[in-house]
Amino acid sequence: MKYLLSLFFALTVLSGSAWAQQGSPDALVQKVTDDVLTIVRQDKDIQSGDTRKAIKLVETKVLPYFDFHRMTALAVGRNWSKATPEQKKRLAEEFKKLLVRTYSNALTSYKDQTITYRPSKIDAAETDVVVKTEIVQPGSKPVQLSYALEKQGDGWKVYDVIVAGVSLVTNYRGSFAQEVRNKGIDGLIQMLSERNTQLETSNP
């Protein structure tokens, strides 16, 4: 009986932790990364620089886990509160397009790197965490690739991607603030949409 009880206890704990892991931010990052890399490793088009195909992959596999509203707010900084809801929507749309392209382009330069996951102790009560991974490549120091995630409802959403300590989001703060100073929020929207159009037409 004692044996049975402890077995039952062990099973509950095990399944409990497995369940918890699935809902944890590091498990999410690992799953999405694995899914994407499995596809990239088999796709010769993406490896030889087919950005359009890479973008499609990012849109279907990665985008659902990103919070672009928050990302855009972070990139725009203080001026965000001055934007109307319509301007915020346009800004987020254009910024999303640009970041998706940047991220997809990085994927096309994938060679034979592997990703390792740095173990992190994440408190169950935490709602804002950074999950650290490392890109390991032969002959050079591993490159850190971290994701900042926020708990929203019962899921986690990424709101920043940090490469070797450089936040892809906040690195725009300076140039965005400059543009708003010179040409206002609409000027910033225009700058982003012009860049996106130019990128789409010059190298689809």
Added chain:
Amino acid sequence: MKPQLSRRLSAYVCATAITVASGCASTNNDPADPFEGFNRAMFAVNEGLDTVAIKPVAQGYDAVTPLPVKVGVGNFFGNIWDSWTAINNLLQGKGGDALSDVGRVLINSTIGIGGVFDVASEMGLTKHSEEFGQTLGKWGVPDGPYFYWPLIGPRTTRDTFGWMVDTYYDPVWRVDNIPLRNSLVAVRYVDLRASVLPTDKVIEEAAFDKYSYIRDAYLQHRRNEIFDGDPPRIPLDY
């Protein structure tokens, strides 16, 4: 070994440039970058040099060199650098890391045939990369104004001095045979440039103002390195 004239010269040039730049009137947008006017001019010089000479050479090297050779070249120079990393880890009080770096150099120089193969990484000794600028940062020396130098690129004032110390103790610059030394320096430079070729397109597409994009990324990256990849998070407002 006596200090080479060229090294003294480069130190002199940098020191002069710092003095000259201090006198430049410039548009003062970012407090970290008071000499933006001077830096943007240097940045333009570098972009020009890169476009007409450095990048084409790096692209050629990248195209004709098989991947295992490129990895070997990177490992070879990386192994030399590892010894300097060990010293800097020691100076920063990270004895464990320093010991691991010494182990890396010993293993890679022997079993790894002069450093061409990074056997130590496969054995689980992680590669670190430390230079004197980081050591100064650990010791509490502040960044100082940001600079963009021809050929060596972005450096804060502290890291400019760090770079001079690095270059002074750099075993490659201390090779007595001058033609050999120059070839080694050139190959290392081209290999380094080639290794960042994939980033070019990303920056070209992502940045609205390439100069400030690189500056802001550099400053964030350095902060991260000085905290060994674990900087305190800055709360962001919007």
